[in-house]
Amino acid sequence: MDRTQALLNCLYHEAELLDEGRYREWLALLAEDVRYRVPVRVTKERGPEGGLSGVMEGMYHLDEDYTSLEMRVARLETGFAWAEDPPSRLRHFVTNVRIGEPRPTPKGEESEVRSNLLIFRSRWDRPDYTFLSAERRDIWRREEGGWRLACRTVILDSTTLPTHNLSFFF
């Protein structure tokens, strides 16, 4: 299988794991030194050169490493994580995938992968739902046993979040 197809498969497989709440399997897709961040976004004027506006360096909605992501998963397993029990019905739509050139690093071959993400979220028996739109800027690394997510920055398209918590993963 070529590199592009392998990475696409990774993204789709990951989305399936997140949609189905198979979080231990999802953790297995992460590199041990993973950096996982969702910066706060604010409204800003257009810069002279365009580009993304208002992605803040100083504050995040999530700033995680493997240990803290594992903690969030372990919490869901306690039976007392009310934010996701009953679980949200989530659907991760992954599109506009852009795969960069492979790059050798001391830790293995790495590739930048950008994708657009739309998350649908529905809870309880209410007919209403939430959408969150974002771009994911990933670095995937080829390790023994397959590709692992080494770094993810999620560029949200909301400033004020339209949902009552971020109890799920992007």
Added chain:
Amino acid sequence: MARVKTGLSPRLSRMLEELQEGVEDGLVPAWIFNDPELFELEKERIFSRSWVYLAHESEIPKPGDYVLRYVLDNPYILVRGEDGVVRALLDMCRHRGMRVCRAELGNASHFRCPFHGWTYRNDGRLIGVPAEREAFGQDLNKEEWGLVPIPRLEAFDGMIFGNLDPGAPSLEEWLGDIRWYLELVTKRSPQGLEVLGPPQRWVVNTDWKLALETFLSDSYHTLMTHRSLIELGIAPKDAKYAMYGEQIHIPGKGHGSMVVGAPPGAKLPPFWGYPEEMLERARTSYPTREQFETARETRILLVTLFPNFSFHNPIRKPDHKYQGAVPMLTFRVWHPLGPGRIEIFSWALVEKDAPEWFKEKTRLSYLRFFGSSGTFEQDDTEIWSHVAHNAATPQGRHLRFNYRMGLKLEPDPNWPGPGVAYGLNFTDANMRNFHRRYLEMLLA
């Protein structure tokens, strides 16, 4: 207490009488947490007359720095002028009402309206009107057409508050004795606090009073709502951990605090677990010896100001495997958007002179447990939204909630701080005090 006064609809008068009758007996009707008519009254009689938290001075340290903040849905540019003075200017052009500020934060010497180009200096003065002579001749007195400042703006130890009521009492008088408890945080270091970046902002379908209550008096919810964190060893093993502390309210003001120590037998470091050097600085930084001694025994501190500001300052650590303690501090505004709907503004803060390693770790202690993705707070917002939903249902709205916890407790005569203190934190005393003040303002 004053009788429900006229000027209210018969429906609202009847409802407020029910609340008034129930408060002292610890019975509060559910409808106060989601009712459109009551919300309109809250806007008029509470949020238009109260000191509302806007920003911390460290958010706008330099001349020209600004952040955009709201009192109700009035947008205010909170900006430091070239003269160093902080002002809150209504973000509405005096000519035709367009917003003159197009960012949530930044630095600007002036604000120019995109509609017809009226331009204001960052102190609010109108300095430019396109084609002024042709359009207005000699008749436009620009001094009369500056951006409208908020009626009142005052600060306490770097915390900036605004008030829409020109006749409101001073902030100092408004705060009263709660200052002693605010100072446990604001004067922990002689350098004071700084924000760690801009606030997280998100919306929750709930009532501002429900959110506030969790931080003002509801130590009791921790054993069930936050049981997942007890299971993970993040919160103390004793599920009643939040009970072991003092609950203090300031009569007549509506403010309150919870000062929680270590559960019996639990080995928790003193002074929230802050680094030794910060404890040493606090020894001389606090205005009184009583404050230092209280702080040394504190592991969790919450302060809530009437009507919608809270801070939470617990011992914590960045994750379940981290060895040692890294406390965190978050400031909150429970911003009312409508009946049954709020926006949360949530900041992380730290002492300016804290060691750099600590600043990095305390940011993580905050992010993993509080704020939009916080593993404590996720469960709070989930639960608050269902309570508010039920509170608007035809049957549910008439239920009266049980606020009787601690109704028979006697005040603790040995507590060193001001206010009325109870030596057992499992009590609704702070919320009963809040409701008294709430009614007083609604009826006045």
